[in-house]
Amino acid sequence: xxxxxxxVSSSMYSPEQGIFIPKICGCKEVPEPNxxxxxxxxxxxxxxxxxxxxxxxxxxTANATHGDQLIKDSRIIRYKFDYDYRAQFSxxxxxxxxxxxxxxxxxxxxxxxxxxxxxxxxxxxxxxxDGAESIEIYNPHMYMTx
Numbered sequence: 087x088x089x090x091x092x093x094v095s096s097s098m099y100s101p102e103q104g105i106f107i108p109k110i111c112g113c114k115e116v117p118e119p120n121x122x123x124x125x126x127x128x129x130x131x132x133x134x135x136x137x138x139x140x141x142x143x144x145x146x147t148a149n150a151t152h153g154d155q156l157i158k159d160s161r162i163i164r165y166k167f168d169y170d171y172r173a174q175f176s177x178x179x180x181x182x183x184x185x186x187x188x189x190x191x192x193x194x195x196x197x198x199x200x201x202x203x204x205x206x207x208x209x210x211x212x213x214x215x216d217g218a219e220s221i222e223i224y225n226p227h228m229y230m231t232x
Contacts, residue, residue: 115160123186125158132203135210135221136163140198142217148192157212161185166199 113134115124126134136157138145146153156162164171165181175181178196182188195217202221204210209224 113160118158121155123155123159123161126160126163127206128203131206133158133206133208134160134163135202135204136166136199137202137212137219137221138195138198138214138217139200140195140218142195142198143192144212144214144217144219145195145199146212146219147214147217148194152188152191153212155186155188156191159186163201166196 113126113128116127118125136145146157149156175184178193182191204221211222212219213222
């Protein structure tokens with residue numbers, strides 16, 4: 087897993103700058119197969135993954151129904167870091183309802199989400215302890231067979 091030290095938080099951006107994460111990491115939107123959304127991929131073929139780094143409630147783990155989409159959808163990352171885009175919606179709930187068609191989502195801790203980058207097509211899972219999430223990359227040498 088690559089961490090480009092772009093653990094972006096809203097405090098790093100200002101509306102005047104109009105900074106959107108693809109401008110920072112050189113990301114492009116790539117369709118996620120068999121879904122209706124795009125993911126962000128860097129020039130180095132690293133995928134942006136949105137997770138909760140703080141204790142409380144995990145972003146992925148608290149939203150199991152839409153978990154895969156919530157950690158990869160480029161529109162969610164854009165909403166978090168692009169103030170001009172965010173201004174189009176009256177609230178976070180409004181964004182999820184109108185833009186994504188999601189009406190039931192646990193939004194506690196949204197402001198504390200961070201972006202991590204992992205290689206494209208990497209098998210991984212989100213692990214959580216008391217709300218703090220991390221990315222675990224699959225390693226076949228760490229598993230046993232009965």
